[in-house]
Amino acid sequence: MAQAVRHDAMRARNLALVLGEVSARGSVTRAALAEITGLAKTTVSKLVGDLIEAGLVIETGVVRVGERGRPGMEVRVSGRRVAAIGLEINVDYLAARVVDLSRSVRIRRTQPVDNRMTSPGDVIAILQDLALSVVDEAVDSGLRVVGGVLAVPGTVDLATGTVHSAPNLGWRDVPLLSPLRTPFPLRVDNEANLAALGELWFGAGHPDFLHVSGEIGVGAGLIVRGELFRGFHGFAGELGHVVVSPGGPPCRCGGHGCLETYAGQDVLLAAANAELGAGIAGLLAELDAGNRDALAACERAGWALGVALSSAVNLVDPGTIVLGGIYAPLFPWIGGVVTETLAARLGQMREVVPSVEVSRLGTEAATLGAAGQVIQQVIADPAALLNA
Amino acid sequence: MAQAVRHDAMRARNLALVLGEVSARGSVTRAALAEITGLAKTTVSKLVGDLIEAGLVIETGVVRVGERGRPGMEVRVSGRRVAAIGLEINVDYLAARVVDLSRSVRIRRTQPVDNRMTSPGDVIAILQDLALSVVDEAVDSGLRVVGGVLAVPGTVDLATGTVHSAPNLGWRDVPLLSPLRTPFPLRVDNEANLAALGELWFGAGHPDFLHVSGEIGVGAGLIVRGELFRGFHGFAGELGHVVVSPGGPPCRCGGHGCLETYAGQDVLLAAANAELGAGIAGLLAELDAGNRDALAACERAGWALGVALSSAVNLVDPGTIVLGGIYAPLFPWIGGVVTETLAARLGQMREVVPSVEVSRLGTEAATLGAAGQVIQQVIADPAALLNA
Numbered sequence: 001m002a003q004a005v006r007h008d009a010m011r012a013r014n015l016a017l018v019l020g021e022v023s024a025r026g027s028v029t030r031a032a033l034a035e036i037t038g039l040a041k042t043t044v045s046k047l048v049g050d051l052i053e054a055g056l057v058i059e060t061g062v063v064r065v066g067e068r069g070r071p072g073m074e075v076r077v078s079g080r081r082v083a084a085i086g087l088e089i090n091v092d093y094l095a096a097r098v099v100d101l102s103r104s105v106r107i108r109r110t111q112p113v114d115n116r117m118t119s120p121g122d123v124i125a126i127l128q129d130l131a132l133s134v135v136d137e138a139v140d141s142g143l144r145v146v147g148g149v150l151a152v153p154g155t156v157d158l159a160t161g162t163v164h165s166a167p168n169l170g171w172r173d174v175p176l177l178s179p180l181r182t183p184f185p186l187r188v189d190n191e192a193n194l195a196a197l198g199e200l201w202f203g204a205g206h207p208d209f210l211h212v213s214g215e216i217g218v219g220a221g222l223i224v225r226g227e228l229f230r231g232f233h234g235f236a237g238e239l240g241h242v243v244v245s246p247g248g249p250p251c252r253c254g255g256h257g258c259l260e261t262y263a264g265q266d267v268l269l270a271a272a273n274a275e276l277g278a279g280i281a282g283l284l285a286e287l288d289a290g291n292r293d294a295l296a297a298c299e300r301a302g303w304a305l306g307v308a309l310s311s312a313v314n315l316v317d318p319g320t321i322v323l324g325g326i327y328a329p330l331f332p333w334i335g336g337v338v339t340e341t342l343a344a345r346l347g348q349m350r351e352v353v354p355s356v357e358v359s360r361l362g363t364e365a366a367t368l369g370a371a372g373q374v375i376q377q378v379i380a381d382p383a384a385l386l387n388a
Numbered sequence: 389m390a391q392a393v394r395h396d397a398m399r400a401r402n403l404a405l406v407l408g409e410v411s412a413r414g415s416v417t418r419a420a421l422a423e424i425t426g427l428a429k430t431t432v433s434k435l436v437g438d439l440i441e442a443g444l445v446i447e448t449g450v451v452r453v454g455e456r457g458r459p460g461m462e463v464r465v466s467g468r469r470v471a472a473i474g475l476e477i478n479v480d481y482l483a484a485r486v487v488d489l490s491r492s493v494r495i496r497r498t499q500p501v502d503n504r505m506t507s508p509g510d511v512i513a514i515l516q517d518l519a520l521s522v523v524d525e526a527v528d529s530g531l532r533v534v535g536g537v538l539a540v541p542g543t544v545d546l547a548t549g550t551v552h553s554a555p556n557l558g559w560r561d562v563p564l565l566s567p568l569r570t571p572f573p574l575r576v577d578n579e580a581n582l583a584a585l586g587e588l589w590f591g592a593g594h595p596d597f598l599h600v601s602g603e604i605g606v607g608a609g610l611i612v613r614g615e616l617f618r619g620f621h622g623f624a625g626e627l628g629h630v631v632v633s634p635g636g637p638p639c640r641c642g643g644h645g646c647l648e649t650y651a652g653q654d655v656l657l658a659a660a661n662a663e664l665g666a667g668i669a670g671l672l673a674e675l676d677a678g679n680r681d682a683l684a685a686c687e688r689a690g691w692a693l694g695v696a697l698s699s700a701v702n703l704v705d706p707g708t709i710v711l712g713g714i715y716a717p718l719f720p721w722i723g724g725v726v727t728e729t730l731a732a733r734l735g736q737m738r739e740v741v742p743s744v745e746v747s748r749l750g751t752e753a754a755t756l757g758a759a760g761q762v763i764q765q766v767i768a769d770p771a772a773l774l775n776a
Contacts (some may be wrong), residue, residue, distance in 0.1 A: 155738060165737050208620045220703075224620075231705025232596045232612075238702035245633055245732075246695045254736035255698070307634045311699050312642070314626035315608075317619025338741050345631075348642035349553050350543060350623050 002155075011047075012383035014039060017269050018047045019382045022077055023128065027060050029072035048075055054386045055081025055144070056378070058102060061254035071328030077102045082378060082385070083138055083197060085148035085184065086370030087131055088191065091115055091168045092279075094127050094135045099371035100143060101378060103202065107141075108364075109134055111239045120174045131182055145184050146378060146385060149260040149370035150176060151191040152205055155235045161188035163350020167252035168217040168264075189373070192237050198369030199322055201376075203361045208319030210312060211359065212239060212305070213366065214327040216265045224318055229316075231295075239262065242308040246270045265326050271297035280326045295333065302334035306341025313346055313354055324359030399435075400771035402427060404434045407444060407770045410465055415448050417460035419528070436463055442774050443469025443532075444489060444766070465490045470766060470773070471526055473536035473572065474758030475519055476579065479503055479556045479604035480667075482515050484522045485752065487759035488531060489766060491590065495529075496752075497522055508562045533572050534766060534773060536760035538564060539579040541605045543623045549576035555640035556605040556652075557620050577761070579754045580625050581616055584609020586757030587710055589764075596707030598700060599747065600627060601754065602715040604653045610704055617704075623711055628652065630696040650692030653714050659685035668714045675721050683721065690722035694729025701734055701742055712747030719746040 008068030017037050022028055030048055034041045051057040058078035076188055079102030088095040099105035111130055115123050115215050127150075135145050154166025162167075176188050196211035207226040213219045218240035222229040230236055240260040241253050248257020261267060265280065274283045274295040286294035309321060323331055323338070339356045348355045359365060378385055390689050405425050410416055418436055422429045439445040446466035467490030476483040480502055499518055503511050515538075542554025549565030550555075564576050565757035584599035588611050589666045595614040601607045606628030610617040618624055628648040629641050637655075638646020649655060653668065660682040662671045674682035696707060711719055711726070734741045749756060766773055 029742070164739055168734065222703075229704075232707040232742075233705055233738065233740065236703060236705040238705075238737065241702045241733075241737060242699040243631060243695050245635070255733040259710075305737050308699075311696075312631040312703055315610075315624060315700055315703050316617075316631045317621055317626075318622040319620040345629075345641075345643040346554065349626065349629060350621065351552055352621065354620075 008383075012381065014043065015047055015051065015382045015386070016380060018044060019077075019379055020049055022057055022075055023183035023379045024123055026144060027074040027076040031072050031076050034109065048181075050386060051075075052078075054382070056385070071141065079104050079106075079380075080142060081144055083143040083145050084371040084374030084378070085131065085134065085138075085145050086151065086194070086372070086374075087127060087148055087186075088129060088151040088367045088370065089115060089123060089169075090151075090191065090366075092151055094123070094130055095364075095367050095373055096130050097367040098134060098138045098143065098145065098369065099375065101375055103375065105368065106143065107134055107137055115169055118321070120169075120171060121179070124176065124179050128180055128182070131180075135183060147184050147374040148182065149194065150180075150186060150188045151194045151366040151370050152176070152188060153191045153236075154354055156188050156190050156358045158187070158189065158234055162185075163188070165253075166217075169258075172251075179241065187373075189370065190217025190234075190237070191215070191229065192239070192326065193221045194367075194373070195219070195324055195361075195365035196223050196237070196369065197228055197372055198365035198367070199223075199324060200226065200369075201372040202368045203322070203359055203365065206320060206322075209322050209357075210309075210316065210318035210320075210354075211322045211324055212309070212327060212363070214265065214323070214325035214330075215363065218260050218264055218325075219310070222318060239265045239308060239312060242311055244304045244307045259304055259308040263308075265303035268301050268326075270298055270299060280329060284329055287330075298330060298333040299337055302337030303341050305334065306338045307345070309338065309356075310342055310345035313342065314349070318354055320354050321356045322359050322363060323356060324365050325363050328359045328362035353356055374385035396771075400769070401440065401496055402431065403770045403774070404768060406432060407439055407465075408634065410445055410463055411767045415462040415464040417462050417631060419460050436522075438774060439463075439770065440466075442770070444770055444773070449601055465767075467492050467494075468530060469532055471531040471533050472759040472762030472766070473522065473526075473533050473580070474539065474755035474760070475515060475536055475574075475753045475760075476539040477511060477557075478539075478541055478579065478754075478760065479499045481517055482511070483752075483755050484518050485755040485759055486522060486526045486531065486533065487756065487763065489763055491760070491763065493756065494531065495522055495525055502674055503557055508557075508559060509567070511774075512564065512567050516568055516570070518687055519568075523571060535572050535762040536570065537582065537761045538568075538574060538576045539754040539758050540564070540576060540583045541579045541603060541607065543626075544576050544578050546575070546577065549574075550575070553641075554605075554646075558640075575761075577758065578607065578622075578625070579603070579605075580627070581606025581609045581618065582610050582755075582757035582761070583607070583749075584625070584757065585616055585760055586749055586755070587611075587712060587747055588614065588755035588757075590756045591710070591747055591753065591759040594708060594710075595708050596616060597745075598697075598704065598706035598742075599710045599712055599753070600697070600715060602651065602653065602713035602718075603751065604712070606648050606652055606713075608700070610706060611708055627696060627700060630699055632692045632695045647692055647696040651689035651696075656689050656714075659688060668717060672717055675718075686718060686721040687725055690725035691729050693722065694726045695733070697726065697744075698730055698733035701730065702737070705715035706742055708742050709744045710747050712749060712753050713751050716747045716750035764773060 079100035220239035245257040249261040251258040459559035607625035633645040637649040639646040
């Protein structure tokens with residue numbers, strides 16, 4: 001019995017070792033895997049066989065002359081069977097993304113809902129319908145959704161999946177996991193944290209950056225050497241409540257003059273005299289047309305973002321800054337003033353002011369990071385899936 | 389030859405293993421060390437013998453009945469021979485502390501020098517005299533100073549020991565290591581970082597806190613699970629340049645309304661209409677006497693500190709906040725308003741607002757952290773010292 005347990009633990013470790021190498025290297029032969037891992041060739045072949053059977057890896061059909069011995073089939077992570085779902089409750093929409101194990105986005109669904117005017121119970125019901133319909137669509141493509149993460153714009157108790165405070169939703173202490181019935185295991189995490197992880201896994205791919213998530217609320221996620229910095233209670237990265245001016249406009253968090261009161265989506269649209277309903281698309285049209293109010297609103301938001309980011313750079317010294325969410329499409333109008341404000345406030349203290357880059361993912365980053373967390377977990381422990 | 393190299397490497401590792409356990413446990417028998425480390429008793433005895441001979445550990449003379457076998461002498465880290473020196477260039481003083489390997493402070497020396505009115509070359513000359521005289525005193529006590537770290541109030545290139553920018557000294561790109569001639573290896577590091585490490589090793593001893601270092605400049609050091617968070621370029625923790633109000637007073641860093649312009653020592657003394665020359669001692673006397681200007685100045689500095697710390701808590705989410713440097717003696721007059729300001733700005737976002745504590749070390753923290761770094765290094769690699 002004890003021997004069987006030891007054997008299972010060793011097999012689990014070796015499966016993770018092999019799948020990890022396949023994932024990191026893109027495609028690789030069994031012979032190369034044996035050389036890299038130090039495992040016997042027969043062991044590798046057995047493990048690869050199990051991974052193929054579970055749909056986690058696939059033979060590419062590409063034959064390459066091996067470094068030693070005869071040519072071998074290469075294997076790579078399979079995108080055909082196992083998938084993860086990223087869900088998001090934001091202030092004015094719900095979203096779902098299905099990503100397969102090879103990190104291709106397979107299904108994108110965004111549903112506008114004014115979640116401020118909707119009770120948490122109703123939001124959860126709509127989200128559940130969205131999740132179930134997306135999972136059905138995934139099943140129709142031959143995919144098996146093995147897990148999901150839900151992104152919410154607020155502070156989250158990771159252990160219980162309860163939203164402690166989401167001021168822009170008006171939510172306090174709302175449990176999300178128990179009322180949600182999903183056919184896959186689900187966790188809840190903060191939207192800005194997940195967006196930073198999404199940028200890490202699906203975007204520019206630096207291992208060191210501060211990702212800014214501009215939505216109706218503003219958040220940030222700090223990635224240090226490829227890891228998310230969460231802070232002591234898990235509430236780090238609340239850039240939206242960094243002080244721009246302590247006597248500034250009242251914020252939903254109870255403070256005054258927080259970044260969100262200058263650069264959040266609704267504030268920005270109101271300052272631009274743009275229709276809230278037309279959203280960022282409407283604002284972009286006004287900016288393209290040279291509307292002065294719209295340009296001035298972006299200038300002001302960019303300045304405030306630069307002020308808050310100068311405090312962030314002074315405190316956490318990130319490698320680079322990546323502007324995501326609504327700041328990605330708005331980058332041509334705010335990137336310059338953010339950079340100038342940072343340079344003016346930081347230039348004498350440090351040789352290099354961190355560069356300000358645009359996210360390639362925009363508002364999709366959080367759902368991709370959410371699905372990406374599940375994929376990371378499968379790669380790290382494939383045995384859990386094989387034994388399930 | 390290769391076997392000799394392997395033997396040396398193994399001996400170095402085992403010396404570190406044994407000394408590390410002795411240091412962590414306070415005092416311990418050879419038999420217990422063998423049990424803890426898994427090394428043979430004869431190996432442990434040989435290693436302990438070498439460590440005793442090098443003056444790194446000492447027999448306590450306390451005989452205790454061992455868990456197994458006959459009673460044994462306990463050993464502990466020796467404070468009698470090996471010592472480290474912490475040096476500090478601050479804006480209005482130079483300081484040196486000699487700390488022995490058992491972490492007792494053996495020599496304290498602080499010398500008032502107005503380093504703003506003194507050229508870097510002259511400051512370095514005065515510091516070198518101070519260091520040499522302190523080392524002589526240490527030698528007279530039978531101590532051998534094996535290394536030192538120099539704390540400076542600015543951004544430091546750790547690899548070269550060059551101060552990139554110390555705005556309160558008016559220094560830019562000042563190399564410190566090459567001109568300083570010391571009879572021990574020396575490194576240079578940021579004052580606020582070292583103060584946080586000093587608090588970790590000699591103070592309250594939490595493994596998770598943000599330590600605020602109040603001097604003429606204001607800095608901070610974030611300790612996460614017992615490790616200093618340095619940031620990507622090593623410039624994290626510049627709390628003094630976090631924005632309190634972006635249109636506020638001009639700061640020496642080139643920005644406006646940084647925390648330092650509200651809560652730095654000189655600003656605080658000026659706001660209190662106190663004599664700059666009398667320093668914090670003079671201000672404390674005024675506060676004790678109930679001087680209204682002095683009380684109002686502390687109220688304002690505490691408010692600004694609370695505003696900047698609310699941004700810091702939102703960004704890095706520390707376990708607790710420890711107020712050090714001049715804020716330690718001023719704690720009775722600023723601690724309350726800092727806590728109130730934090731609670732007002734943070735209370736709705738998070739269940740628990742980090743507690744605000746007073747440092748037990750005050751302005752001594754940086755030199756203790758500096759010496760402590762050398763001690764950590766000796767404990768981590770005693771073989772380097774034995775072979776030197």
